[in-house]
Amino acid sequence: MTNNQTLCPKSLADMQSAKDGDYNTELSWVGMEQIDLPVEIEGKPITAKVNAGINLLAVESGEKGIHMSRLYLLLDTLTQQEITPLVLKDTLNAFLKSHHSQSSEASIEISGDILLSRKSLNSNLFGWKAYPLKLTAKMHRVLSLHLQVGIPYSSTCPxxxxxxxxxxxxxxxxxxxxxxxxxxxxxxxxxxxxxGMPATPHSQRSWAWVNIKLAADAEKIPVKKLIDVCETALGTAVQTVVKRSDEQAFAVANGQNLMFCEDAARTLKRALISENCCDAFDIRIEHQESLHPHNAVARVNWTGENNAT
Incomplete structure (x- = not known):
């Protein structure tokens, strides 16, 4: 028997399960952040950073902490199949079951970039573009699911x-x-x-950060549809492959879609309501000004009612 084997007792100390004298202090969230995880959303592989955790209730049998390894191992379910609302729901329920009577809420947040192949405007060529996304799932009696995507586009000042x-x-x-x-x-x-062009209007790379609340009966994570709807509405999506004919077409698109940040926010609001793809949404428009050293920003949200709040 080696010295290492001699030093390893058969029964290991478990400090997490030790009773905590301060058990009447509830913790709203305990878990792990920035976990590396390979996942798949809508058929696309994503190298994700994942935050996962649960709350810790104030009960008489209260313990010092949670068993984080249990949550970590349960996350492997997300790597074995495409992520859907049902998969997230089952994983969150497994989180709660792993800490039975200690927790009533669980959450998973998945962040990464999804790569989509995008067609050029005129030359019939294709290139890849990365879109940042964040998928947030919370379980508190029922599943709450939010999807956020970042969409880069060009804006020419009216x-x-x-x-x-x-x-x-x-x-x-x-x-x-x-x-x-x-x-x-x-x-x-x-x-x-x-x-004929003694002066030219200024344009800038801009971002639309669109956060939607998925319907309770959603079967898929509609990343591609959400991006397509927003890019079509804006009309000036940032391009990948650009030949001269594509650059000219892009200039025409910008000229036909002049917009302030306020215009972009209203345009996306109308498009998302028309598509009826979510229960609620929050949109943040950011025009990264070429004229100013600061950005122009507009926000609008919708909760299923007629008026923004």
């Missing part, structure tokens, strides 16, 4: 576009105001190509 057009008008008057002949079409077209 005010800047109007001011730029005004400069173009002034330039046109300067160059042609004294002409008394009828301007030939080709001459005007040549002027537009050479001098």
């Amino acid at each position: 005010s800047s576009a109007a001011l730029s057009r005004q400069v173009t008008q002034l330039k046109f008057r300067q160059d042609f105001g004294k002409r008394i002949d009828r301007l030939p079409l080709e001459e005007v077209a040549r002027w537009l190509g050479e001098s």
Whole structure:
């Protein structure tokens, strides 16, 4: 027998199960954060960071702490199959069962990036784009499930576009105001190509952070649908593969979808209500300004009623 074997007793100390003299102090959440876990959502692999925990009740049989290893081992269920609302519900119930009479609430938070193949605007090419997501599941008598995705897009300022057009008008008057002949079409077209943009509107990379509450009877985690609905509504999703024809098409899309952050928030609200894909949502729009050193932000939420709160 080795020295190590000699030093390992048959019965191991279990300090978590020791009775706590301060058992009347309830803890709202105890668990682990930033657990590395490979998961699959809607057929896409995600290298996730997972937070998992339960509350600790104030009961006479109160113990010092929870058995975190029990929760950690139960999380392996999430790696064996695609994550669905039912899988999350079963895992959370297993959390509570593992600490019977000690806990009444359990939660799992899954964060990571989902990679989706996106088609170019004009050249029929494809590239990959990563979208940050966070899936939060809580069990307190019933399952509560929230999905948040981050969607990058381009926003061109309507005010800047109007001011730029005004400069173009002034330039046109300067160059042609004294002409008394009828301007030939080709001459005007040549002027537009050479001098027709004395000022350009400012655009910036922007983010829509969309957090939806899934319906109680949801069968899937609708990540791709949520992203598609939002990108279609905004009209200026950030691109992957870009040839010159794609860049031109992107410029046209920006010109046809001028927006303040307020416009983007209202547009997404209308789109999500129309799709009827969730029970409630919260949207945060962030335009990362190229004109200012600060960002322009708008928020809107909906709880199934007509008015935002």
